[in-house]
Amino acid sequence: MPDWERRRGGKGTVGMAKVKFLYICRNCGYKTYKWAGYCPACKEDTLVEEIVPASGKKAALPPGGEIALLAEIPSLEEKRLCTGLAELDRVLGGGAVPGSVILVGGDPGIGKSTLLLQAALGLVSRGLPVLYVTGEESLAQLKMRAARLGFRGEALLVLAETEYERIASHIAGGEPRVVVIDSVQTLMKSELGGAPGSIIQLRDVTASLVQLAKKKQITFFLIGHVTKEGILAGPRVLEHMVDCVLNFEGDRYQSFRLLRAAKNRYGSTNELGIFTMEAGGLAEVRNPSALFLSERPAGTPGSAVVPVMEGSRPLLVEVQGLVSQNYGVGIPRRTATGLDANRVSLLVAVLEKRLGLPLYNCDIFINVVGGVKIMEPAVDLAVAVSLVSSYRDRPIEAMTMLIGEVGLTGEVRTVSRLEERLREGIKMGFNRCLLPRGNMRSSSWLNGYSKNELEIIPVSSLAEALDRALA
Numbered sequence: 001m002p003d004w005e006r007r008r009g010g011k012g013t014v015g016m017a018k019v020k021f022l023y024i025c026r027n028c029g030y031k032t033y034k035w036a037g038y039c040p041a042c043k044e045d046t047l048v049e050e051i052v053p054a055s056g057k058k059a060a061l062p063p064g065g066e067i068a069l070l071a072e073i074p075s076l077e078e079k080r081l082c083t084g085l086a087e088l089d090r091v092l093g094g095g096a097v098p099g100s101v102i103l104v105g106g107d108p109g110i111g112k113s114t115l116l117l118q119a120a121l122g123l124v125s126r127g128l129p130v131l132y133v134t135g136e137e138s139l140a141q142l143k144m145r146a147a148r149l150g151f152r153g154e155a156l157l158v159l160a161e162t163e164y165e166r167i168a169s170h171i172a173g174g175e176p177r178v179v180v181i182d183s184v185q186t187l188m189k190s191e192l193g194g195a196p197g198s199i200i201q202l203r204d205v206t207a208s209l210v211q212l213a214k215k216k217q218i219t220f221f222l223i224g225h226v227t228k229e230g231i232l233a234g235p236r237v238l239e240h241m242v243d244c245v246l247n248f249e250g251d252r253y254q255s256f257r258l259l260r261a262a263k264n265r266y267g268s269t270n271e272l273g274i275f276t277m278e279a280g281g282l283a284e285v286r287n288p289s290a291l292f293l294s295e296r297p298a299g300t301p302g303s304a305v306v307p308v309m310e311g312s313r314p315l316l317v318e319v320q321g322l323v324s325q326n327y328g329v330g331i332p333r334r335t336a337t338g339l340d341a342n343r344v345s346l347l348v349a350v351l352e353k354r355l356g357l358p359l360y361n362c363d364i365f366i367n368v369v370g371g372v373k374i375m376e377p378a379v380d381l382a383v384a385v386s387l388v389s390s391y392r393d394r395p396i397e398a399m400t401m402l403i404g405e406v407g408l409t410g411e412v413r414t415v416s417r418l419e420e421r422l423r424e425g426i427k428m429g430f431n432r433c434l435l436p437r438g439n440m441r442s443s444s445w446l447n448g449y450s451k452n453e454l455e456i457i458p459v460s461s462l463a464e465a466l467d468r469a470l471a
Contacts, residue, residue, distance in 0.1 A: 023047045024199045029235045050200045081178065081219060084122025087275060087284045088115070090311075091246060091259050093267020098177070099217040100266065101210050103184070103239065105224040105232045106248030111257055112223050114149070114281050115248065116180050117142075119221070121151045123178050129155075131176040135162040135186030135196075149281040162186050162196060164205050168212060176218065181209070183223040185233060197225075202234040206241050239263060249371070250277075256371050257282060271311035272372075289316035289428050292370040298398065302390035305401050305430070306382035307421035308374050314417075314424035316401070318369040319379065321386030323362050332361060338368025339383065340375060347384050347406060354410035355463060357391060378415040380406035381434065384462055385469050394470045400432040401425045402469065410462040414438035418446075426454055433457065434465055 023032050025039035027046040038045045080095030089095045096102060106112045113136075120130045134142055139160050146152070157174060161167050164187050171179060181187065185197040187205045194201055206222075213220050222242070225233045232239060239245050245263040250256050259273035274285040285291055293316055297303060302321045307314050319339075326332045336344040344366050351357045366383060368374055381404035389396050396402075403421060405413040414436045415421075425433060437458040440446055446456055459465040 022050050022200075024050050024235070026199055026235055029199075029203075029237050048199055050194055050198055081123060081128065082126065083119040084125060085115075085119055085282075085284060087259060087273030088119055090313075091261050091264075091267075091271045091273040092244065093264060093271070096178070096219045096221075097243070097266045098219055099213050100243040101206075101213050101220045101222065101241075102244040102246065103222045103224050103232070103242045104246045104248060105226050107226060107230070110248050110250055111275075111277055111282055112248050113137075113182050114145070114277075115259075115275075116182065116221050116223060117146060118149060118281055120156060120178065120180050121146065121149070124155045128178060129157065129174065129176045130178045130180070131157040131159060131171065131174060132180045132182070133159045133161060133167055134182045135160070136182060162188060164189050164208060168208070171212065171216075171218070175216075178219045178221070180221045181223065183225060184209075185225050197233070199235050202238060203241075206238055210241055251371060254371065258371060268311055272313065272315075288370075289314075289424060292317050292372070293428065296369075299395045301393050301395045302386050304382040304386040304389070304396055305425075306379050306403060307401055307424050308372075308376060308379060309417055309421065310372075314420045315372070316424055316428055316430075317372050317374065319382045319386050320367045320369060321383065321390045322365040323359065323387055323391040326361050326363050328361070333363045333365070335364070336366045338371065338373050339366055339379070343377075343380070344383060346408070347380060348387070350406060350408060350410055350462065351384060351387065355388075355466070357388065359387075359391070362391070377405035377413075378403055378421075380404060381412060381462070381465060385466060388466055389470060392470065396469050397432060399430045400434065400469060401430050402434045402465070404434070404436045404459070404465070406462055412436045412459050412461060412465060414442065418443060422454060431455060434459055434469055436460070 023035060025042060025044070025046050026048050027044045028039065028042040030039050030041040032040070036047060039047055080097055082089055082095045104112050104116060117132065120132050123130050132142070139158055142158055157176060159167065159170055184206060185202065188196040188201050189204060192200055192204055209220055212218065227233050243265045244261065247260045247262055249258045249260065255276040257275040257277055259275065261267070261269045261271060263269065274288045275282040276285060293305065296318050304319045305316055306319055307316050334341065334345055334348070348359055348364060352359050364387065382402040384406055385396060385402055403415055403418070405415060407413055418435065418439050422433060432455045434457045437460040440458045457468050459468060
């Protein structure tokens with residue numbers, strides 16, 4: 001059938017059967033039977049052509065549920081399944097909830113399959129029946145990867161299959177408690193038509209997996225591919241259907257791997273799991289502060305340490321600033337890695353306006369070491385002081401931490417959860433901390449710290465902080 005005929009009417013002939021061509025927006029899920037250059041709903045060029053299966057007799061509806069009073073429904077005890085990976089369990093909120101569907105996405109080669117294979121083997125070691133379904137590897141390749149991780153995995157059930165109905169029948173026969181799907185883009189239903197990973201296939205297969213999980217109280221871990229923009233492949237409705245969405249981040253050329261929750265119905269989305277990729281698989285980082293500061297140069301201008309909160313965990317991270325003269329070669333650059341670029345531009349404007357620093361003709365670079373992304377405003381003071389330290393070529397006093405939010409008038413504002421941040425700094429050997437003066441009035445326990453243990457220096461303005469911080 002010529003391409004113009006499909007565009008015109010949306011009907012054609014494949015073999016002897018008539019089919020319809022449907023155009024679906026992979027961004028918002030909008031459907032239309034007529035071709036358009038862009039999605040009429042979200043105005044994005046994300047329309048994808050799909051084949052609509054021929055309609056037959058309508059199947060009889062299954063028995064539906066009945067209305068009940070919420071107060072009369074018996075409560076279920078929340079028994080979470082521990083995977084044996086403490087960092088993964090932390091991000092999940094203490095373990096996986098039975099009957100939940102967890103989607104794990106990340107760049108190719110980042111370690112998604114390795115993470116979930118280690119989690120599956122950890123669950124098996126705790127006596128739980130686990131089924132690992134692979135649509136991308138053979139069983140021999142899967143065994144080779146398990147051997148590289150140092151596991152024999154005698155009790156792990158494995159299946160190489162991409163047809164959903166066959167997988168569902170194996171699940172019904174084996175009755176596993178946990179099922180890992182690697183990956184959801186490889187599964188398909190033959191009656192739907194189209195290629196695996198298409199929008200219709202993804203939406204229908206995922207909906208069936210969610211129904212199966214809720215009906216049989218099976219925990220599903222789904223590995224999802226991402227696009228070149230770094231978002232999960234498929235319609236956005238896919239993320240709404242599942243219970244938890246985890247993003248596995250990191251640079252494949254570095255050893256750090258960060259696990260974050262973009263969505264979690266049964267826990268916080270602020271937790272962070274930290275791993276390192278080694279020859280024997282993913283290793284958990286028990287003391288991330290020590291790892292992030294292990295290569296920090298001593299006495300170097302532009303380096304500042306700030307205690308930040310990632311969920312319930314305090315972390316000490318190094319913020320590095322570099323200010324260099326532009327000499328009129330193009331527009332001065334403003335580059336921020338691991339921080340909000342707009343927030344950094346705001347702090348540069350405060351330094352120019354309130355302190356009179358001529359930064360308008362300077363290239364400015366800010367980097368958070370270790371690949372951590374910091375969004376909280378408590379890092380403002382460390383960013384501003386690191387930039388001035390680099391500009392004046394004067395290092396920050398040794399073993400000094402900086403905490404505080406900087407306002408547009410140059411004032412240093414209070415931060416929350418200060419005690420947890422300070423205790424992490426003391427544990428790492430820091431004996432000096434610049435913090436907002438407002439925290440001294442609201443936190444009476446600060447006066448109990450010994451000067452030998454931690455010297456607390458309250459500041460109320462950015463100018464005062466620079467006088468006390470720079471050596």
